[in-house]
Amino acid sequence: MHDLTLTELSNALQQRKFSSVELTRHFLERIKRYDGQLNSVITLTEELALQQAQLADSRLQQGTADALTGIPILHKDIFCTKGIKTTCGSKMLDNFIAPYNATVIDKFESAGAVMLGKTNMDEFAMGSSNETSYYGAVKNPWDIQAVPGGSSGGSAAALAARLAPMATGTDTGGSIRQPAALCNLVGLKPTYGTVSRYGIIAYASSLDQAGPMTHTAEDAGLLLNAMAGFDGKDSTSLERPPEDYTRHLQDSLKGLRIGLPQQYFGDGLNADVAQQLETAIAVLKQLGATVKTVDLPNSHLSVPAYYIIAPAECSSNLSRFDGVRFGYRCENAVDLMDLYKRSRGEGFGAEVKRRIMIGTYALSAGYYDAYYLKAQQIRRLISNDFKQAFQEVDVLLSPTSPTPAFNIGEKVDDPVTMYLSDIYTIAINLAGIPALSIPAGFVQNRPIGLQLIGNYFSESRLLNIAHQYQQQTNWHQQIPSAFT
């Protein structure tokens, strides 16, 4: 059951080949059997899952089932889940039971999906390796010496090991796409504002966006159908008519104009990754696409601009964790200042503290113009680069990450090197445009990803290209040998 696509699972459920309860038990058992090695799940919601599966089975019997009804899902532990621990990978929220559901959680519930549990992640989504979690590092099922990527590393590892057939992630600077690339998955970051941020613990609000993590582009389209849509409870949610993101999957790629940003293929890109991408580009050419080099002249500024804007926004967002209202509170505080200082000092991990300090500094009087304002101006230049490129080509193609998964511990003492893991993903968040990563082969037995970047609202076109590519390749069907 665990090697089927969502459409295959849905058909099997409709045809009563197995029930949702049986399917749910199968994945719960896999989690129990394998997650000791991976550490991908923080909270298992077994009882709730079986209740939801029973409900789904009655919907299937009554003929009121949707595409995802009865199919199990794992959610990144950044989504608030009513009555269920929601930690965001932090000691600060280790005791936090969310009093309400994120809109995304509600949407999956009404679609009839079955929640298996909540996945491990970098603390407050800050990281590219899932090593900053209070709950310990997540291991990559392709090689347990390797990181799964981050910050949605738990969702990625669980999905790659077939502990669930679908999962959610969030992406502020690459957190869906980079772990998808490192774990051989499809990961899609939609256009900013497509998926409601209501009930998603905020990191950098002008960049955060939730999206699907799956094995195939078709599956990602089905998930996005369930996740997307206007929500009055999120002021940045876009009011647009609903669309079926799978509607263009079968379209031909004849005449598709692909741009290769020259800055994304230069120094710093692992030579074997570059070579593997050449093979992928050849496949797309065979399907009728034409390829040309394009220029994104401000690319080198994206990491520095991001590491001002994201910490600035996080320093503001994370000021709500004060030991007073919810979350971790230090013991025996002598006065209010002591309560604030020690609750925050003891509740946050090192990477979160680093970013709060950078952000607070960048926003402080006298430095605002030099850092934050400047970074916002650069953000506009980066966005203009994409605008210009999309006048020449339909989509851009690049590596998702400069290297395959690195080893656990390899970069923890060097934050700047760690930040460079997202060098090809960050500019997309700064511009607010959509991008996805798809499996594109292996380098030294570790998976690599290919990133497709589109203009605003081009998700269905990106999924079309990814789907056509997946008809010609079988990278996405590989299962790591220890988890077959």
Ligand SMILES: NC(=O)C[C@H](N)C(=O)O
């Ligand atoms: N949250 C993300 O999208 C990951 C990025 N590496 C960050 O640490 O900010």
